[in-house]
Amino acid sequence: MTVGKFVAAVLVSAGRHPFTGTPRACRGDAVAIALGQRIVGDALRIIHAGAIDEPALNDYLALGADTIEVVATPNGYDTVRVLSGLLKDVDLVLAGGRAESGAGSGLFPYALAKALGRPVVANVLDVEIEGAEARVRQFLPKGRRRGVAVSLPAILAVHPLTQVRLGYAYARRLSGRIVAVSPAIDGQLGADPRESLWTVEQTSRRPVRLKAEEKRSAHERMRAAVVSEAKGGVVAFEGTSVDKAQVVLNYLRNHRLIDF
Amino acid sequence: MSEIRRVDPRPPIVITPQGLRRIVLGQVGVEELSTPDPSGAPAGKVKPPRLRGDAKSWVMAVAHSDRGRLDSHARQAVAAAAILAQRSAGVVTVILGDFEEDAAALGADAVVVLPDLDAVRFEPEREVVAVSSLIRAYDARHVVLPDKPESDGDLGRRLIVEHREPAATHVVEIDAAHVCSPWSGAMLLARAPLPRFILLEAGAVDAGLPFTGLGERADTVEGPKVAEESGDYRDLGLERSDPSQIPLEEADLIVAGGNGVHNVPTLEALARKLGAAVGASRVAVDDGRFSRDKQIGATGKMVSARGYIAVGISGAVQHLQGIKDCQHVIAVNRDAGAPIIGRADLSVIGDAEEVMQALLTRIAQAREQRELPEAP
Ligand SMILES: Cc1cc2nc3c(=O)[nH]c(=O)nc-3n(C[C@H](O)[C@H](O)[C@H](O)COP(=O)(O)OP(=O)(O)OC[C@H]3O[C@@H](n4cnc5c(N)ncnc54)[C@H](O)[C@@H]3O)c2cc1C
Numbered sequence: 001m002t003v004g005k006f007v008a009a010v011l012v013s014a015g016r017h018p019f020t021g022t023p024r025a026c027r028g029d030a031v032a033i034a035l036g037q038r039i040v041g042d043a044l045r046i047i048h049a050g051a052i053d054e055p056a057l058n059d060y061l062a063l064g065a066d067t068i069e070v071v072a073t074p075n076g077y078d079t080v081r082v083l084s085g086l087l088k089d090v091d092l093v094l095a096g097g098r099a100e101s102g103a104g105s106g107l108f109p110y111a112l113a114k115a116l117g118r119p120v121v122a123n124v125l126d127v128e129i130e131g132a133e134a135r136v137r138q139f140l141p142k143g144r145r146r147g148v149a150v151s152l153p154a155i156l157a158v159h160p161l162t163q164v165r166l167g168y169a170y171a172r173r174l175s176g177r178i179v180a181v182s183p184a185i186d187g188q189l190g191a192d193p194r195e196s197l198w199t200v201e202q203t204s205r206r207p208v209r210l211k212a213e214e215k216r217s218a219h220e221r222m223r224a225a226v227v228s229e230a231k232g233g234v235v236a237f238e239g240t241s242v243d244k245a246q247v248v249l250n251y252l253r254n255h256r257l258i259d260f
Numbered sequence: 261m262s263e264i265r266r267v268d269p270r271p272p273i274v275i276t277p278q279g280l281r282r283i284v285l286g287q288v289g290v291e292e293l294s295t296p297d298p299s300g301a302p303a304g305k306v307k308p309p310r311l312r313g314d315a316k317s318w319v320m321a322v323a324h325s326d327r328g329r330l331d332s333h334a335r336q337a338v339a340a341a342a343i344l345a346q347r348s349a350g351v352v353t354v355i356l357g358d359f360e361e362d363a364a365a366l367g368a369d370a371v372v373v374l375p376d377l378d379a380v381r382f383e384p385e386r387e388v389v390a391v392s393s394l395i396r397a398y399d400a401r402h403v404v405l406p407d408k409p410e411s412d413g414d415l416g417r418r419l420i421v422e423h424r425e426p427a428a429t430h431v432v433e434i435d436a437a438h439v440c441s442p443w444s445g446a447m448l449l450a451r452a453p454l455p456r457f458i459l460l461e462a463g464a465v466d467a468g469l470p471f472t473g474l475g476e477r478a479d480t481v482e483g484p485k486v487a488e489e490s491g492d493y494r495d496l497g498l499e500r501s502d503p504s505q506i507p508l509e510e511a512d513l514i515v516a517g518g519n520g521v522h523n524v525p526t527l528e529a530l531a532r533k534l535g536a537a538v539g540a541s542r543v544a545v546d547d548g549r550f551s552r553d554k555q556i557g558a559t560g561k562m563v564s565a566r567g568y569i570a571v572g573i574s575g576a577v578q579h580l581q582g583i584k585d586c587q588h589v590i591a592v593n594r595d596a597g598a599p600i601i602g603r604a605d606l607s608v609i610g611d612a613e614e615v616m617q618a619l620l621t622r623i624a625q626a627r628e629q630r631e632l633p634e635a636p
């Protein structure tokens with residue numbers, strides 16, 4: 001697919017502030033733009049599927065996007081199909097890990113990868129292009145990182161901890177352009193299967209935790225109420241400090257907290 | 261004196277196997293105190309199995325193990341599967357990685373362990389093929405995974421797009437009929453009928469179950485191990501960073517010092533030898549012994565290390581708040597009455613410096629005996 005120039009694109013979604021709902025750039029997507037620019041510079045394409053007058057898009061302009069291509073998705077049409085038509089010739093697609101509006105399921109990059117038949121790697125901290133592959137540094141918990149080589153073309157979902165500099169410039173917000181592009185797909189569009197599943201509740205509330213139903217006798221309930229469970233573990237009083245050190249070492253070993 | 265007939269004021273009782281006291285009238289007998297069950301467990305605590313008869317259908321839970329165990333998030337996924345299964349369906353738990361626990365206590369009726377697909381290696385294609393074949397083999401009604409972005413969440417999303425079935429992610433509320441997930445940007449919940457694939461947030465389910473599963477190993481299922489990676493992904497291996505460099509919030513093992521630590525270099529040497537990060541209590545930080553970014557607690561950092569060694573820390577509530585997610589707490593303290601002793605799983609009473617020095621010596625010996633290289 002890479003005959004001519006290397007093409008990279010970033011997918012940006014309509015960000016929303018989690019509490020107020022104010023339109024803004026989705027942090028993960030803004031990070032993806034910065035990472036993309038680090039790889040291909042200004043040649044990066046920036047694409048949004050949705051309304052052309054989406055207010056959040058101006059924020060992306062201010063954060064460094066020159067031109068944002070918007071492909072219309074009339075009323076919740078299948079964004080995956082719309083975008084996969086547009087991304088056929090793109091070697092590297094970058095996305096955020098999770099959108100801020102709607103379900104924010106983080107499924108989008110995976111669904112796109114499936115539709116295009118390409119590999120997808122999530123939690124990406126850094127990318128380097130080496131020939132026909134992208135060498136990716138992946139976030140893992142507990143301070144670990146993993147290297148993965150993925151063959152191009154590929155889809156990468158960036159991790160929000162990716163080290164990038166985000167600078168907001170009002171001048172860019174004014175000078176940047178938002179252009180409409182046509183979806184370039186044939187056939188009938190269906191509704192987005194991901195969104196139709198959900199009905200949004202009207203009032204906010206706390207979720208209810210699932211607990212197994214337990215039939216307990218009055219005696220057991222009484223006991224549970226009055227007898228507090230003995231808390232606290234083993235206490236080592238006796239012995240020399242060498243013995244005590246041994247106790248600690250055994251504990252660490254038994255619970256595999258150390259690997260020697 | 262001896263002429264006086266003494267009457268035992270207590271009526272004769274027996275203690276039933278359920279642990280209840282029963283007064284037995286018309287029976288002159290002394291208390292048949294305690295008929296404890298042979299296992300030594302308190303009477304009445306034996307949990308009944310959930311499944312009655314053969315499983316008519318299956319609910320599946322899938323999770324990666326961490327060094328042979330499931331963490332609390334993964335346990336919740338198994339518990340959710342067990343509660344959704346109700347009386348007639350079986351729970352099959354698919355564990356990617358080693359597994360050394362009692363599956364029955366988790367609520368699983370059948371366990372499939374795939375030790376060569378652990379979370380350390382990145383083999384998404386093999387995992388999808390293996391788990392998909394099991395989903396088909398068991399014809400699982402529902403598949404529950406913990407929504408951990410790095411491992412099970414990634415696998416879950418790959419399964420969802422592979423199977424093109426209704427799915428819910430970031431599920432915070434679940435019961436037999438529906439799920440709820442947060443609807444971003446509005447502080448509202450969105451509701452959906454119970455889908456086939458469920459990616460569960462931590463805390464959505466209480467993992468304490470009043471019943472057990474059957475816990476049978478079903479490792480001999482044919483098929484899942486044959487798949488090969490297509491070559492689209494190549495694992496380049498883990499890079500292990502210096503524990504003293506990684507942020508405290510991410511650390512797996514922490515050695516924390518408090519007011520009882522007078523010799524900070526000893527503590528730092530110990531942390532280095534154990535491959536642990538260094539933390540501190542507020543008093544020790546205020547005192548200038550540790551930098552501010554090391555402070556753990558209500559006004560410091562919240563840590564979730566698997567292991568936490570508190571040296572010379574009294575365990576004030578403000579400090580304990582910061583370590584509430586730690587699994588294994590070890591306390592080294594001179595005072596057996598300090599609050600940290602009530603929180604710790606293992607407490608060593610003694611002088612901090614002495615115990616730390618002894619530990620350093622023992623660790624050096626242990627490493628020598630096994631001829632293992634020093635930690636970097
Ligand atoms: C609003 C507020 C917020 C706070 N936030 C935090 C916070 O975020 N984090 C935090 O840590 N604290 C916080 N604190 C302070 C907290 O209440 C305690 O004062 C503090 O945690 C105590 O620190 P410590 O255990 O190191 O010291 P101490 O309470 O002095 O305890 C020292 C312990 O070391 C033991 N000891 C002494 N000498 C030795 C020895 N040679 N060998 C072995 N053991 C020895 C003693 O028996 C004692 O148990 C907060 C307090 C307030 C009011």
Ligand SMILES: Nc1ncnc2c1ncn2[C@@H]1O[C@H](COP(=O)(O)O)[C@@H](O)[C@H]1O
Nearest residue numbers: 011049095096098099104105106107108
């Ligand atoms: N309508 C959209 N237009 C462009 N990109 C999108 C759109 N929806 C989602 N994305 C991308 O997919 C990522 C994950 O989205 P989601 O799966 O909806 O949480 C986002 O961070 C975006 O990068």
